[in-house]
Amino acid sequence: MPAGLMATAPVRHIPDEADLARMHRERSERIRGVLRKQGIDALVLLGNTNVAYAAGAVWPLADSGRANFEQPVAVVVADDEVPHLFSPVRDDEQLRAELPADHLHGPVYLDFDEGVQKFAEQLAALVPSRPVVAIDEWTNAMRRETSILFAGDAPVDGGKVISRCKLTKTPDELACMRAGLEITERAIAQVQARIAPGVRQTDLTATFLRTIFDAGADANILDPIWQVMPPRMADGPWTTTGDLACPLLSTERELVEGDVLWVDTGVSYAGFHSDFGRTWIVGREPDARQRAQFDRWRAIMDAVLEVTRAGATAGDLTAAAVAAAGGVKPWMPHFYLGHGLGIDSAEMPYVGSDIGEAFDASLVLSAGMVLVLEPIVWDDGAAGYRAEEVVLITEDGWEPMTDYPYDPF
């Protein structure tokens, strides 16, 4: 069985330990640098992951519906190196060490006019009069607040500020990401040991959820996918693209010998998301046709990695993948060949998405970006092979961030 990616390339740029205080300081400098450049006085962030990035706050992410009322809010003031956090979540020793008491505020309720009015008063006390405010998203109640949030025209796009800052990762951030990916791989090893006929998909989820928390994860971020792939595409659900339906939700369906499982999971650790993908076969060794699928997948992955380096464009990667796949795009049309990973499970840079080929040609990779590469090989009649690898872009190439073996291939 082939070992993981780290058997083929050394790890050189990812430190073992993160210095969290330095990580937060450097982020603050990046964010405020963009604010100053764009003439923004205050950045107001509601999106959970944007808040985690800007305020360095880590909390166990809740269901998206619950997240609407339990919503931490971050405020970055351009001339204050420490961010403000308005949070309904219990604070802990680490957060109290990072944020002084006068920057840690109680919860705000931005779905309610009364809550927005209170927040506007608090915000006004932190910023100069008539400030230029950037916001990543807003509730309708916020839209009605015209004294500070919508005093002028529409506010500046605050989400773009964070997108720009998070595009490349610092060494401390890479250390956190690698730790989260390791937690995921440890949990996955426990799950893979359970794969057998008669085991339910939800049993695999049970093992995964137990082991990620035991291994130190802060939260699960995605209802884990253990999709049983149909041999023929036409046997799967109808799709808008006429292509594969994936990822499909897990149920209490029992695994059957010979099932081809496409696995996709991720966890949250230290504010970063991990990503994991493999193909497993239930209760059987892969047959010759399945091994050939894997060999083709490896050839595609190798071809993409061959051209992956700072200065390459996303278009260089897609071209290498298409050439290695014999002229077809070896990825699902509703997704991509690859995507960025960081505080979000999928973030810029997107490689081979429906943003289009012109975009791919213009997107230049730079050192410090983290890419998840997820080509597929579909072999109609015998399902196919899909796996994901996470790599760090370096000046002279790339470096592995994942190291899970390809067993049973």
Added chain:
Amino acid sequence: MTTTEILPDDAVLRAARRARVLAAMEAADVDVLVLGREANARYVSGTPRLWTAGSRAFGPGCVVVRATGAVHLLSTWDEGVPDEIPHDHLYGITFNTTNFVTVLSGIEGAAAARTVATDGLTPGFAQLLPMAFPSATLVDGEQMLARTRAVKTPEEVEAIRASVGHAERALAAAEAALVPGVTERQLTGVFMQAMATGGITTPAGQDVAWITSRTSPWQRTSRDTPVAEGDLVAFEAGVVAGGYAGELTRTHRVGADGTDGDDTRDEPSDADLSRRQHELWERLVAACRPGAPASALLDAYDGAGLPAPPVPVARGLGLGFDLPLVTHALPRTAADQPLEAGMVLVLTAWVWQEGVGARFDQEPLVITPAGPELLSTHPFRATPR
């Protein structure tokens, strides 16, 4: 019940919810509703989609057109999509916002729509939506949806009761694992494992266990601190099953044998805490009457001589977050919000004492014309038995 395939929500549930939304659109003269929040999309579409943790920025995940009654849904495949949403009303995942404009402007009724309501907005979609709906004014759709969703149909109440049952069974496993030395993070793992073994893979929250603090009402040391004998440990048990959140919170004092010490063995100060929580609970239940202002629940704390809790006194349960939200931070909102029969709440009984910790229990209940009906059967010491 064992679930081995992904199915749409029950037809009766779907029809009732959709009819309510269309009636609300009619009353508010909204032509098109563009929904980003998963709970709103689920309410009108009845379609289970992939669960991901954390908030999501607004995007057009579901579109409702009043004139045709049509629901258009962001879904690349038809698994779990009910028959009333045909294939040509599905649009796929896209990373290209221009494609959203194309999809939205192609929806029958988009060009003529005068009023388009959204449940949130981002700077990007604030610019794009006017391109898709050139004749329309953008208005608030969230208040309309929140009011519509606040009062449950009988089928919804049963769905929430079932979710509470799932949460209770996973909670029991976590409670059984409460022994000195275990950490909050490990207890959360035990809860999650039991939840998924029970067939539900989606939690409402992922901060299940908390060693309440003796020095501050709302802090923790770290999630890796081992539980010690005498600690008051709160379990916030919540799952999302069939889209509906079922939640309850229970606090236990860690005994030497890992079991909750009964009243007679409690330290005096904890017995005092339990007594005050009991008194508070009786006041909260008495305030939970249809027609009463939600602020009566805030008054229950004042009446019991207790400070405001660090979490809302009550919040609605449903598909995620529902009205009412009752917190001392929003007194006017609470005063203006009447409690109504059919609302489902999680009610918070919170007491804290320096040097002891907190007793933090939350009880899911439905308001009936006769008063509150508890949705949980899991033992709660403040409930007289």
